[in-house]
Amino acid sequence: MGWSLVASASPLSYSSFHTYEECPLRWKFLYIDRIPETPRGYFTFGRVIHSVLEELLRPMVTPTARRLREGEAQRTLDEWHPKGAGRPVELTLTREELLAAYDRSWTGEGYTSAEEEARYKTLGRDLLLRYYARLSHERPHPVSVEEHLEARWDGIPIHGYIDRIDRTSEGALEIVDYKTSRELSGEDARGSDQLSIYQILVENNYTEPVSGLTLYHLRSLTAHRVPPRPKPTLLALHDRMGMVQDGIRSEAYEPTPGRQCARCDFQSRCPEFRPVPATDQARLRELVDRFEDLRANEKRLELELRHTAEELHRAAEGFGVHRIPGTHSVAIRRREETWQYTLDGLRARVNAAGLEGRLGRGSAEEVRSVLRDPSVDPELRRRLAEAGTRRVKWYWELEDSGSGG
Template identity: 65%
Template sequence: MAALPALSYSSFRTYEECPLRWRFLYIDKLPEAPRGYFTFGRVIHSVLEQLVAPLVVPTARRAGESDRQRTLDEFHARGRDATPPRWFSPDELLEAYAREWSAEGYSSPEEESRYKALGRELLLRYYDFLLRERPVPVAVEEHLETRWDGIPVHGYVDRIDRTASGGLEIVDYKTSRELSNDDARESDQLSLYQVLVEKNYAEPVHGLTLYHLRSLTPLRTEPRDRASLVGLHDRFGTVLDGIRAEAFEPAPGRHCMRCDFRDRCPEFRTVPPVEGARLRSLVDRFESLRAEEGRLEVELRRTADELHRAAEELGVHRVPGTRSTLVRRREEAWQYSLDPVRPLLDRSGLSTRVGTGSTEEVRRLVRDPDVDPEVRRKVAETGARRVKWYWELEEASGDRPS
């Protein structure tokens, strides 16, 4: 693979869900079928960007993270000698909505008009909310990137507000039907945005918010602590390692329902008709051999047990058959349960000698003349001998003891 890509949240999530789908999307660059709800989300985000962009005020940012990073002034056309923020009128808002609207991906004109009406209502209600709340945005739809302890990551952050407490709040709009506080608390996307903002801005992050637009509900959470970010960083590292190793195996699950690549995926592709009959008979053969294997195993065990019983009764270890002779062999192993003597070993400073409790370690200790004989005796007493008998086939012409 050429250069390793910077991971966005959706790229990361796609790989975690199914590496093969990631390859189809990010290496083969196969297009996905448009879907109405994605189009809807894109349109709403775009209108909100236009609504909020004139309100953006500059703030400090960390320097040197990336030359390609867009600066605030690019977002903020007014520059630092700005005229006061200018709010859209409701009519301008709806004009922007009409301009941005796209019919792509809706399953029917009825579905499209349902979504269109929903978007209109949602935008007007959110507009009223913004007028009341008067947030202080410092960025909208900002592309941020960084190396997160060696892992290249990037993302577009919907909005970053300055808080009354002098920090920053990250806001991510959601147009989905349902959203809960748990979604906000557990959102890996918000965690990644926190990392991106912390690496790019001077002010600390004071809050993370998923904004549920359908119910006008901000679901606010505290910034993530270091421990949970370490966990997420490990997962990003695992994804990057997988991509680097070109590990693109399919990982089937419920998500396959919405995958557009099923006809290319080995989990869903069907055997070509020309190979159907040959492979079907191989599968049938495999199935009956597998059943036979199970039956033979049971029968083999029963026969061996009967022979063991007879050998014990008769006191013999060699039993001739027609073509070969069965020879009875013994395998012996000792197992030690050291729990009862652990305190004694601790007191004697010998615990590390039998760290894993393996037979070899314990035996070495029991035979060590430098160890107190009483300790050795007590350790030895925790042992139990396990004997296993088994049969070996010997050719009839084989070497019998003379």
């Protein structure tokens, strides 16, 4: 119980929220049991690049106005950046210093081979140098880098580390998240829950409005920029986060298998993948085989039953009979008749006659009660009767013939 209180009170980050939505049991292994995952090279790579970019960009930061917390004195925008705003900011690291920072930050954790590590190392060097060259003529005005922000979003505590928040030339704020992934598209930026959560965090912590959200693809130096999320998008996300929060509070940790299982480190602990005990394997295998046979027979029997009933039906039609004796039973043909009424074209007349209350669903019972009512206009009753379609269904019942011993 203590654990769940801690868990439900902990703020949700994007990755915690996303993990729970994908599989609550995986979330439990990570966030409650705190079982470490196997390091993976591409995550290590992303972390290293982010830390070097932080070192490169932090000297360019000019802070801006923040929302007041309780007991804080009001500060003006000018107090925060009296000189820096609007002026080009110098790069404080040289190319060589940038590469030295890269070498210092590098770690081989999680790579599956020396070749893989070397490939990533070269990729990172190339990517950082191209980004550095781009900065010399496309200088951002960050107000923060790698900042940890927290907020309470209508009852849901959230938090996140934001790669970069920029001041735009209009004085608003733009949120930038770097991606080192192979592929990235504008669609990713439009649908990113991560950017939506960052928007809420920034709006709750800064006084200036957010005017843009960007996923920055470092491999291609492409900024996928989208406008801030409209209210309905944020409300829908808030609902989903509320459901996750409720799930955590009620300790709902069901395994939810899917594509995510392929990269899940917890298969050996997960009931979805746990093997049957060796002592019971043979017995359970037999049960499964029997079940499989029965299922196959069930389908075959259903088909055979339908074909036999159809053949009996054709014979009954041909001979004009309804009872066909067998050895032990008599097969009796029964008829079921149903009526369906399509009143769409008659709604105006029905309403004009004040009958909409009686013909609300247009069911056969409702229509019949109106057809029998002499106080209803005969022309309308005729039109209603014509709107009906009769469906006849035949079926067979077996009755004991009494001839068996």
